[in-house]
Amino acid sequence: MAGDVGKIRIRVPSNVKAGDVVRVRCLVIHPMERIERDAQGKVIDRNYNYITRVTATYLGKPVAVIDLTQSVSENPAFSFALKATAPGPVKVTLVDTHGGKYEGTADIAFV
Amino acid sequence: MAEPITRRAALGTLGTVGVAVAAGSLGVPAPAGAQGSSQALGLQESVQDGLKRVFGGRPMKDGTAIIKLDIPPIAENGAVVPVNVEVNAPMTPASYVKTIWIVADKNRIPIVARATLTPEAGQAFVGANIRLGETTDVRAVVEQSDGTLLTTRREVKVTVGGCGG
Amino acid sequence: MSSRVALRCAAVAVLVAGCALAARETTPVASPVWTSHAIVEARGEIRANADGTRTAVRYRGWTTRDFGAFRTYAYDDARPEPPVQKAAMPAGVAGDPTKGRALFLNRQKAPCTGCHLVPGADVWPAGSVGPDLSTLGDRKLPDAYLYQQLWDPRVTFPATVMPPWGAQGLFTPEEIVHLVAYLQTLHGPPPAEQDSDRNPFTRRRSEGFGDNLDPTNNPAVIRAEEAQALWSARGPTGKACADCHPGGPQRAMRGVATRYPRIVAEHGRVMSLEDFLAVHAEATTGRALPSESGDNLDVTVMIKMASNGLPVAIDTTSPAARAAIERGRASFFRRVGERNHACADCHTPERGGSKFLGGRFLADVTGGLTRHFPTWRTDRNEVWDLRKRFQWCMTPLGANMLAADSVEYAELELFLTTFDAGKPISAPGIRH
Numbered sequence: 001m002a003g004d005v006g007k008i009r010i011r012v013p014s015n016v017k018a019g020d021v022v023r024v025r026c027l028v029i030h031p032m033e034r035i036e037r038d039a040q041g042k043v044i045d046r047n048y049n050y051i052t053r054v055t056a057t058y059l060g061k062p063v064a065v066i067d068l069t070q071s072v073s074e075n076p077a078f079s080f081a082l083k084a085t086a087p088g089p090v091k092v093t094l095v096d097t098h099g100g101k102y103e104g105t106a107d108i109a110f111v
Numbered sequence: 112m113a114e115p116i117t118r119r120a121a122l123g124t125l126g127t128v129g130v131a132v133a134a135g136s137l138g139v140p141a142p143a144g145a146q147g148s149s150q151a152l153g154l155q156e157s158v159q160d161g162l163k164r165v166f167g168g169r170p171m172k173d174g175t176a177i178i179k180l181d182i183p184p185i186a187e188n189g190a191v192v193p194v195n196v197e198v199n200a201p202m203t204p205a206s207y208v209k210t211i212w213i214v215a216d217k218n219r220i221p222i223v224a225r226a227t228l229t230p231e232a233g234q235a236f237v238g239a240n241i242r243l244g245e246t247t248d249v250r251a252v253v254e255q256s257d258g259t260l261l262t263t264r265r266e267v268k269v270t271v272g273g274c275g276g
Numbered sequence: 277m278s279s280r281v282a283l284r285c286a287a288v289a290v291l292v293a294g295c296a297l298a299a300r301e302t303t304p305v306a307s308p309v310w311t312s313h314a315i316v317e318a319r320g321e322i323r324a325n326a327d328g329t330r331t332a333v334r335y336r337g338w339t340t341r342d343f344g345a346f347r348t349y350a351y352d353d354a355r356p357e358p359p360v361q362k363a364a365m366p367a368g369v370a371g372d373p374t375k376g377r378a379l380f381l382n383r384q385k386a387p388c389t390g391c392h393l394v395p396g397a398d399v400w401p402a403g404s405v406g407p408d409l410s411t412l413g414d415r416k417l418p419d420a421y422l423y424q425q426l427w428d429p430r431v432t433f434p435a436t437v438m439p440p441w442g443a444q445g446l447f448t449p450e451e452i453v454h455l456v457a458y459l460q461t462l463h464g465p466p467p468a469e470q471d472s473d474r475n476p477f478t479r480r481r482s483e484g485f486g487d488n489l490d491p492t493n494n495p496a497v498i499r500a501e502e503a504q505a506l507w508s509a510r511g512p513t514g515k516a517c518a519d520c521h522p523g524g525p526q527r528a529m530r531g532v533a534t535r536y537p538r539i540v541a542e543h544g545r546v547m548s549l550e551d552f553l554a555v556h557a558e559a560t561t562g563r564a565l566p567s568e569s570g571d572n573l574d575v576t577v578m579i580k581m582a583s584n585g586l587p588v589a590i591d592t593t594s595p596a597a598r599a600a601i602e603r604g605r606a607s608f609f610r611r612v613g614e615r616n617h618a619c620a621d622c623h624t625p626e627r628g629g630s631k632f633l634g635g636r637f638l639a640d641v642t643g644g645l646t647r648h649f650p651t652w653r654t655d656r657n658e659v660w661d662l663r664k665r666f667q668w669c670m671t672p673l674g675a676n677m678l679a680a681d682s683v684e685y686a687e688l689e690l691f692l693t694t695f696d697a698g699k700p701i702s703a704p705g706i707r708h
Binding site: 021023025034035043052058061062063064065066067068069070071072073074076077078079080081082083084 | 152153155190191192193195202215218219220221222223224225226227228229231232233234235236237238239240241242
């Protein structure tokens with residue numbers, strides 16, 4: 001599992017025509033560490049490892065920035081929309097609190 | 112010395128990612144009510160405090176007519192609860208949905224996630240799998256480009272697992 | 277003995293359609309002595325401590341309590357079910373309904389609401405395995421009768437699913453007196469239901485977790501995709517899986533999973549894919565894939581995915597397979613543990629299957645579920661094969677688990693797979 005952290009899968013629809021609004025869905029392997037408490041119930045203070053920001057660009061321009069917290073699930077899935085104006089790449093970049101930076105790309109192709 | 116987790120998380124979202132944040136290196140604490148703290152995420156607080164901090168008491172209209180908050184009424188476990196928020200509103204440079212917040216009232220970190228959109232998104236939509244600690248209301252708060260705030264909410268019952276939960 | 281007769285009757289009643297063998301109490305054939313090839317946490321080991329106590333070695337976060345006093349699935353565990361016990365109410369204990377209600381809802385005990393609905397907005401979530409007790413007091417049953425029911429209901433209902441709470445020491449005599457006092461206060465009409473989800477008989481079903489084969493939904497699919505690298509990687513002997521199984525795992529392994537679990541002649545026992553990988557991978561490539569290791573699970577999922585869409589086609593006709601299936605069936609109906617439960621108690625439609633146990637909708641295995649294993653567990657963020665699922669059940673039942681790759685579990689898995697015969701494999705699954 002440790003070796004899989006940051007592995008990302010991105011799904012875009014296949015029958016896309018110019019002008020369609022399409023939804024893009026992603027899943028990234030990441031622990032999204034939860035706050036831990038000690039036996040007395042006190043929050044254990046440490047730098048929890050979780051994704052803070054997801055930046056989605058399409059044709060180089062941002063379409064969504066999603067800021068996450070520890071209230072988001074482990075191995076988070078998330079989705080956003082974009083208006084398909086031209087064939088081209090959707091790029092998703094993620095950063096976490098431990099300096100991890102992960103990236104994935106999928107292509108919008110027109111039928 | 113133990114820095115509160117809240118400030119560490121706040122620094123993370125202000126752009127210092129990529130730097131391993133060591134205990135004690137956090138610098139000047141942000142005073143309550145400072146401009147930056149309304150942008151901070153990941154804070155442990157009550158939902159009332161969180162909403163006040165982020166929205167500063169600005170009026171919120173009932174957005175139930177245009178916000179579709181898609182979330183299961185019963186979550187089999189609180190670890191993975193899929194939420195989709197879709198807003199039936201224009202996405203043009205003149206008028207668009209700028210931000211969507213997902214809020215879970217009873218979570219220790221109730222401001223769960225924030226999506227910042229551009230008109231190129233074509234549709235005001237965000238989805239995410241979230242954690243819910245217990246049965247709670249989940250809210251969507253939507254901010255339009257002219258600053259209007261709208262909100263709607265739904266209750267999600269959470270079961271725990273085991274023979275009794 | 278009457279409970280065993282009842283068990284046999286129940287076994288006949290829920291016979292698998294198409295299986296012509298009459299259920300009988302088969303004496304297990306001497307199984308080959310099997311040394312577990314599982315990771316340490318999965319071997320079912322009990323450690324004897326210097327102070328005389330015993331600690332169970334299990335997965336991280338699982339209880340370490342030793343349930344050695346109670347019957348297990350081991351074929352050589354010849355202990356009978358706990359004997360049926362009559363009991364009289366203790367004198368001099370004044371039943372307190374408030375204490376009784378607290379006990380009824382106490383999750384450290386059962387809770388009773390796991391199976392039984394009672395009134396109260398704080399009753400969330402009650403189950404429907406047992407009858408709704410909201411108006412039990414109206415029946416004016418004698419206290420002594422209710423006491424006996426809670427002490428050991430088998431006196432009245434030999435085939436009951438309900439544990440013998442008093443006989444097994446799960447509740448003290450005083451606690452049962454309080455429970456009886458509480459139950460006697462439950463009179464109708466019950467308060468109007470404000471929320472139809474509170475009542476398990478009208479509760480909405482959960483929506484499940486979506487497309488199990490979508491890698492943007494099921495992390496187990498990503499894990500299996502990443503396991504492809506293991507297929508081609510050379511192990512310590514210098515060989516890779518790909519050397520003997522060319523063409524990539526999807527082509528080379530197509531159809532293989534449809535025949536598992538199966539009796540592997542060279543090992544003289546029933547084996548699942550996981551069991552076989554645990555011996556075969558090391559014997560050929562030198563790389564160990566112990567049962568319940570991440571690599572074993574991921575490679576198993578990868579191999580099973582190569583059969584997605586193909587019908588389960590296990591051997592159910594050879595004499596050895598039929599005998600193994602019969603032993604698996606006996607395990608399925610075997611009562612074990614502190615709670616004295618059998619798999620059938622929760623997972624057949626005649627008993628708890630397709631009813632709520634607390635908030636959980638119980639799976640009915642007679643529809644066939646093994647074709648979705650291994651499955652992603654969203655509340656654990658782990659891949660679980662069927663053996664880990666068996667092992668997990670041991671904890672609430674109060675029975676020591678066996679090794680993940682034990683023959684007993686393999687034959688139980690084989691029995692369960694008969695319900696999937698002819699149905700298309702779709703793995704990995706995804707579940708809460």
